[in-house]
Amino acid sequence: xxxxxxxxxxxxxxxxLLAPSSNEWLQQAIANPVEILIDHAHCERxxxxxxxxxxxxxxxxxxxxxxxxxxxxxxxEHFERVLTLISSRGRYLEPLQAPPYGAALAKRIRKGEPERxxxxxxVAGLIEARSHERMSLLASHSPDPExxxxxxxxxxxxxxxFCSYWMLAEQRYDRDEITLRLEExxxxxxxxxxxxxxxxxxxx
Amino acid sequence: xxxxxxxxxxxxxxxxLLAPSSNEWLQQAIANPVEILIDHAHCERxxxxxxxxxxxxxxxxxxxxxxxxxxxxxxxEHFERVLTLISSRGRYLEPLQAPPYGAALAKRIRKGEPERxxxxxxVAGLIEARSHERMSLLASHSPDPExxxxxxxxxxxxxxxFCSYWMLAEQRYDRDEITLRLEExxxxxxxxxxxxxxxxxxxx
Numbered sequence: 001x002x003x004x005x006x007x008x009x010x011x012x013x014x015x016x017l018l019a020p021s022s023n024e025w026l027q028q029a030i031a032n033p034v035e036i037l038i039d040h041a042h043c044e045r046x047x048x049x050x051x052x053x054x055x056x057x058x059x060x061x062x063x064x065x066x067x068x069x070x071x072x073x074x075x076x077e078h079f080e081r082v083l084t085l086i087s088s089r090g091r092y093l094e095p096l097q098a099p100p101y102g103a104a105l106a107k108r109i110r111k112g113e114p115e116r117x118x119x120x121x122x123v124a125g126l127i128e129a130r131s132h133e134r135m136s137l138l139a140s141h142s143p144d145p146e147x148x149x150x151x152x153x154x155x156x157x158x159x160x161x162f163c164s165y166w167m168l169a170e171q172r173y174d175r176d177e178i179t180l181r182l183e184e185x186x187x188x189x190x191x192x193x194x195x196x197x198x199x200x201x202x203x204x
Numbered sequence: 205x206x207x208x209x210x211x212x213x214x215x216x217x218x219x220x221l222l223a224p225s226s227n228e229w230l231q232q233a234i235a236n237p238v239e240i241l242i243d244h245a246h247c248e249r250x251x252x253x254x255x256x257x258x259x260x261x262x263x264x265x266x267x268x269x270x271x272x273x274x275x276x277x278x279x280x281e282h283f284e285r286v287l288t289l290i291s292s293r294g295r296y297l298e299p300l301q302a303p304p305y306g307a308a309l310a311k312r313i314r315k316g317e318p319e320r321x322x323x324x325x326x327v328a329g330l331i332e333a334r335s336h337e338r339m340s341l342l343a344s345h346s347p348d349p350e351x352x353x354x355x356x357x358x359x360x361x362x363x364x365x366f367c368s369y370w371m372l373a374e375q376r377y378d379r380d381e382i383t384l385r386l387e388e389x390x391x392x393x394x395x396x397x398x399x400x401x402x403x404x405x406x407x408x
Binding site for chain 2: 045048049052055056059060062065066069070072073076077079080083092093094095
């Protein structure tokens with residue numbers, strides 16, 4: 001699948017992302033605040049799980065656990081905060097069907113090493129970058145002050161997380177190789193989101 | 205496998221455990237402080253992974269993530285602290301073959317629900333209780349003051365962790381059912397440790 005997105009330059013603000021989120025997504029998210037909140041809790045939980053999984057896979061890789069363990073802790077802390085807010089609104093975690101986003105990106109991770117590790121860092125970083133971009137939109141545009149505050153508060157660490165994944169890559173791979181691969185993955189990332197998923201999700 | 209252990213009463217201090225650790229284990233652990241330290245890092249990491257995995261399996265079970273997410277964060281924090289100490293001694297995480305302990309206990313977890321959830325809590329609690337007991341021994345008997353301090357500092361939260369697993373069980377199961385099953389599992393736990401594993405490990 002190739003589209004016109006492949007010709008676009010990275011957005012200036014977050015260089016990871018090739019295309020900004022659509023207004024359609026923002027409208028969908030604002031119209032379904034609790035569903036997005038529940039999905040967000042799932043995203044934080046999955047991000048923690050992914051960091052722990054990476055740490056387990058590359059157990060004895062120096063300098064990896066030192067970054068991924070605190071990152072996983074922070075994701076869990078966010079998960080707890082979002083869960084508290086969901087509970088305070090009389091709801092709870094509900095099983096939500098995941099949009100195609102995560103699985104489609106995971107498919108692009110090459111199987112052999114050292115490519116697998118590089119792709120794992122870049123895919124995790126791309127997801128963090130997109131979460132950061134979408135949470136910024138919600139922090140500015142949500143009509144609910146409590147949600148604006150929540151998303152605003154969580155923003156800074158999302159930005160730190162994609163920087164962490166970038167640094168993990170930079171310490172181990174050639175800069176040109178990283179940039180080239182990031183561009184390829186960013187095209188996929190933007191293409192997946194080019195069609196709005198009908199169910200409201202953080203990555204619909 | 206039945207042994208004389210099945211007739212022993214629970215130890216007074218930690219009711220979870222049927223038998224105290226042997227002096228042979230303590231001598232083995234004291235004679236191999238760095239290997240025990242590296243294994244301890246792996247134990248903290250695995251305990252975090254197990255809590256996250258339980259949280260994922262019973263995703264929408266009210267009151268579970270609220271306990272397991274902070275518990276996983278704390279295990280990761282300990283992992284980081286132990287890793288820092290290992291690094292300060294010029295070593296790093298090394299792949300260590302696990303002793304039979306964890307796998308033998310995991311085998312006793314029944315497959316069907318609701319038994320699976322109860323057994324998962326009790327096995328996790330037993331491992332925490334044993335870690336607590338062994339860390340207490342090291343906190344008192346290690347000839348290395350830095351290690352005595354480390355184990356002493358981590359003790360309190362290990363105790364809190366087996367209480368957490370107990371409470372998770374008590375909120376969901378009949379007290380008699382829990383006690384009966386805990387006794388059965390505690391017999392297995394003590395029997396596994398009845399023979400000292402030749403490689404020095406936290407649960408050898």
